Amino acid sequence: MPDAPPFTSPRRRRPRNGVRAVAAVGVVLAIAAGGSYAAGFGPFAPGDDGPDPAATEQARAFLADWAAGRLPSAAARTTEPGKAQEVLQSFTAGLDIEKPKLTAAADGVKEGEDGTLGIPFTARMPVTGLGTWTYESELPLREQDGGGWKVDWRLSLVHPRLSETEKFRLEREESAPPKVTDRAGVSLVGAEYPSLSPLLGRLAGDAGGGGPRGAVELVDRASGETVRTEASFGKEPDPATADRPVRTTLDAGWQAAAEKALGKADGKNASLVALRVDNGEVLALANSPSSGFNRAASGTYAPGSTWKIVTSSALLLKDAVAPDDVVDCPKYLTVGKEFHNVETSEHPGATFRKDFTESCNTAFIGLRGKLDDGELGKVARTYFGVGQEWHIGIPTYDGSVPVPKDETEKAASMIGQGRVQANPLIMASVTATAVSGEFHQPSVTAGNEDETRTEPLPDEVVSQLRGLMRATVTEGTARVLADLPGEIGAKTGTAEVSDDQDNNGWLVAHRGNVAVAVVVEEGVTGGGSAGPIVHSLLSAVPEDPA
Known part of the structure; x- marks a missing residue:
């Protein structure tokens, strides 16, 4: 008679504090690859007194297969492949475990009285939507009569408490999260603002008023009674705040306009962030498609020529160039590789202002000797907060400007390529800082910790940057915005991705007290x-937010 699986359909738990218990649905999940393995892979060094390297190799291969979801392969490494595959499948799928991380210990290997070799390991089991269940277990390895080693199959290797009489059950509890509102108290719901749908639960949970909760429980196989709770996830709502709406910095009108504007992306992946210049409060954050990854705040992109705002700041700060200086703009410039301008344009005898407004790559690269190798990254961090740790109320990627490895990479970084990484949140903040002179950590909720330390840009540099960005709208590559009301300044960007992909399109802009950044993949x-998206947004909202 085959072993009973370590998972059965979850039963309903009696609601606590009026919270409805919801049974989990077991879903077979794809498990991420756990990496390769080979002889000598692990930390065990062969020696006279150490374990047989072949045994540790087999143990690590089993763990790698299990983590990667190669369950038939993992089971084949055991003494009972049929039972092993059934239990491993039931355990990971039935408990909604995805992308497990299984790590063999560097020491502690011991010989068992039954002739097996015990190799300890740590299991980190992410339970979908709840958290990570971490525990210690041990793999028993037995040498085979025909040579070689196999995992000596037993239920307890999956988890020390899994047995013929006890198994695990996942229970989920959910409560209606508190309302999330915009800055004026207008309710924000995913049906009306699709880009916010993936964020609303996170905002509510972080505020201590709900969110997913659950537990992995050890239960008696015969009676179904709970023996003990192995892991608990989430927290009970705080009665003092449970019914209190979570207020954000978002503006419902701006958010709706942003969602609509992304329709101009023609089905391409695109993201938009609009924030206040004076304090960094995010007014709108939108993604297309609206579900899944929040590329607006967590994406990693080369910012392309929008980064020339930072490069120009670095040059202006040390008086390395002035707007009216002549900085030639040839078609091509070779620095380890050939760089060129969009459509291989050229502007002989151009001023630096013309280079900025027409986004001349070769002119900016030609000025690379004016900056030390790490200077661009230092300016980005010191004045714009890029690369520091931001706390805005939702997860973010906060940018990276590493020191160039060589002259070619330095040339690329001058135009926002190479290893320079940003996203619309970062570039909206960069724009706001450039036109105000002061960095403000962006925020989606109030009261976030602020560990950033920056210095203000000199007034003269701010004035020069504002002039350059205004000229880009009136006479340069951002003329798509020239018919809009208000004194708009902007910078376009075209960022190379790879030889087999079209370039990403960027545009950053400011008007009144708002800075906007948009990226359109390919x-x-x-x-x-990106220009039509920004035009659509600014056409639909007031010149200044309330």
């Missing part, structure tokens, strides 16, 4: 792809 050019 949009080809910034003015052509």
Whole structure:
């Protein structure tokens, strides 16, 4: 008679404090690859007194297969492949475990009285939507009569308490999260603002008023009674705040306009962030498609020529160039590899202002000797907060500007390529800092910790940057915005991705007290792809937010 699986359909738990218990649905989940393995992979060094390397190799291979979801392969490494595959499948799928991380210990290997070799390991089991269940277990390895080693199959190797009489059950509890509102108290719901749908639960949970909760429980196989709770996830709502709406910095009108504007992306992946210049409060954050990854705040992109705002700041700060200085703009410039301008344009005898407004790559690269190797990254961090740790109320990627490895990479970093990484949140903040002179950590909720330390840009540099960005709208590559009311300044960007992908299109802009950044994946050019999105947004909202 085959072993009973370590998982059965979850029963309903009696609601606590009026919270409805919801049974989990077991779903077979894809498990991420756990990496390769080979002889000598692990930390065990062969020696006279150490374990047989072949045994540790087999143990690590079993763990790698299990973590990667290669369950038939993992089971084949055991003494009972049929039972092993059934239990491993039931355990990971039935408990909603995805992407497990299984790590063999560097020491502590011991010989058992039954002739097996015990190799300890740590299991980190992410339970979908709840958290990570971490525990210690041990793999028994037995040498085979025909040579070689196999995992000596037993239920307890999956978890020390899994047995013929006890198994695990996942129970989930959910409560209606508190309302999330915009800055004026307008309710924000995913049906009306699709881009916010993936964020609303996170905002509510972080505020201590709900969110997913659950537990992995050890139960008696015969009676179904709970023996003990192995892991608990989430927290009970705070009665003092459970019914209190979570207020954000978002503006319902701006958010709706942002969602609509992304329709101009023609089905391409695109993201938009709009924030207040004076304090960094995010007014709108939108993604297309709206579900899944929040690329607006967590994406990692080369910012392309929008980064020339930072490069220009670095040059202006040390008086390395002035707007009216002549900085030639040839078609091509070779620095380890050939760099060129969009459509291989050229502007002989151009001023630096013309280089900025027409986004001349070769002119900016030609000025690379004016900056020390790490200077661009230092300016980005010191004045713009890029690369420091931000706490805005939702997860973010906060940018990276590493020191160039060579002259070619330094040339690329001058134009926002190479290893320079950003996203619309970062570039909206960069724009706001450039036109105000002061960095403000962006925020989606109030009261976030602020560990950033920056210095203000000199007034003269701010004035020069504002002039350059305004000229880009009136006479340069951002003329798509020229018909809009208000004194708009902007910078376009075209960022190379790879030889087999079209370039990403960028545009950043400011008007009044708002800075906006948009990226369109494979949009080809910034003015052509991101420009219509920014135009749509600014056409639909007041010149200044309330």
